[in-house]
Amino acid sequence: MRTRAWVLYCLKRFEESADDGLRAHQLDPYNAEICNNLGLALRRLRRNDEALAWFEKAIEIEPRFADAFDNRLVALFHLHRFDELFALSDRMRSLGLSNEVTAWNVSLAHLLTGNFGAGWRGHQTRSKLPSSRYPRFQQPMWLGEESVAGRTILIAADEGLGDTIHFARYIPKLAEQGARVLLAVQDPLHLLMSNLSGASRCVPMSAMGTLPAFDLHCPISSLPLAFKTRLDTIPSEPYLPSPPGSLVQAWETRLGPRTRLRVGLAWSGDPSHVNDETRSIPLRTLSRILDVDADFVSLQKAPRPHDAAVRERSDIVDLTAELTDFTDTAALIGCLDLVITVDTSVAHLAGALGRPTWILLPWTPDYRWLLDRTDSPWYPSVRLFRQTETREYESVLDRIRDELRALAAGFGH
Incomplete structure (x- = not known):
């Protein structure tokens, strides 16, 4: 039963996994691994209060169960119980149970709650995670401690497309310090970033094997640390x-x-993203705003099969087959009055272009959107529409529909 529950979890059949996990616990009530795995299934079902209790039970049975400690910390994160999270982190450190995953999760909690000093330092832990994509270089890494004047520095993408767009804001600041900036970005961003102010040269990641000479390097996501970024010093x-x-x-x-308000829509991100199930939404859910008197334009590349069927039955204008890269998407966004999107690369692209953008956020968002705000210190043209503790998007979209109707009614007046 325990093995079956775990197999079901790996198949993402979380309801069945939780049911079998509960039965396995009844048969073997002092097995910490069963408790931990049951907590994992419940967490994926967004039942974090229940999951937390099972992680705690696993620790009661096995007081040095490191995975259960890490999972308990993540459950506290999603419950916004940050004081308890930081206390648990201290306890794990005193027990010698902290690892790179712990440090990474704690850094995200610091950033989400606005403690940028500790957050950016902890954010460096990502280079030690199994998912790290950053290459190794013989040249020294620059983290802001020495002058870059007269030197060539490689700034290379190290996370997702949205992260690269988000942190590209620092490239002009490097050039202002006298650096020659060699920028390496994901191939779909290459053309867009080739004209970025401050970048002497931009190369696609596929050409990393033939880079010109450089003196220093820095992962693009480490630039906020290098510039000692605080909330009040964000280049916005x-x-x-x-x-x-x-x-x-x-x-x-x-x-x-152009006869009506033009609104761009993006409703899902990378399906392999760790938080995809909380940040992406089905198009049928987004459809509750489509009765507003506006022209809706898809910005959604590669829609999922169930979304494609809904889109075909809607009046959404879909020209995405003609979007060849992010430069095309930026040009299309330039023709729109508003972009409504979930937290994906489109949100960063529209925000970095200074276009009016409304972003739908889950109850526990990515760290850069902070907590409780309706604005973003990173992007002045962005408004944030957050889930409440109910953790559903229907009420968020009802708020958006009301505001969108008012905006559409005033179009052309």
Whole structure:
């Protein structure tokens, strides 16, 4: 029964896994691993209060069960019980049970709660995680402790597309310090970033094997640490180059006459993202805003099969087959009055272009959106629409629909 529960968990059949896990516990009530795995299934079902109790039971049975401690810490994170989380982290350290995963999760809690000093330092732990993508270089890593004047520094992408867009805001600041900046980004971002202010040269990650000489390097996600970023020192002005006017005009022609408010939509991100189930939404859920008197334009590349069927039955304008890279997407966004999106690369692209953007956020968002705010210190043109403790998007979309109706009613007046 225990093995079956774990197999079901690995198959993402979390309800069945939890049911079998409970039966396994009844048969073997002093097995800490069963308790821990049951907690994992409940956490994936967003039943964090129940999951927390099972992680605690696992620790009662096996007081040095490191995985159960880490899982308990994550449950506290999703319950927004941060004081308990930091106390648990201290306890784990005193017991010698802390590891890179612990430090990473604690750093996210610091950043989410606005403690940037501890957060950016802990954020460096990502290089020690199994998921780390950052290459190894012989040249020294720069983290802001020495002058870069007159030196060539490689700034390389090390996380997702949205992260690269988000942290590219620091490239002009490096150039201001006299550095020659060599920027390496994911291939779909290469053309867009090639004209970024401050970048002497931009190369795609696929060409990393033929880089020109450089003196120093820094992961792009380490730039906030290198610049000792605080909430009040975030570089927040729009920083991405505007797409060529001819490209914007080509998209205007595709879209046709502008007679109503134009609203871009993106509703899902990378399905392999660890928090995809909380940040992405089905198009059928987003459809509750589609009765507003506006023209809706898809910004959603590669929709999931169930979303594609809903889209075909809707009036959403879908020209995404003609989006070849992020420069095209930026040009299309330039033709819109508003972008409504979940937390994905489109949100960062629109925000970095300074376009009006409304972002739907889960109850526990990515750290950069902080807590309880409706604005973003990173992107002045962004408004944040958050889930409440009910952790559902329907009420969030009802709020958006009301505001969107008012905006649409005033279009052209």
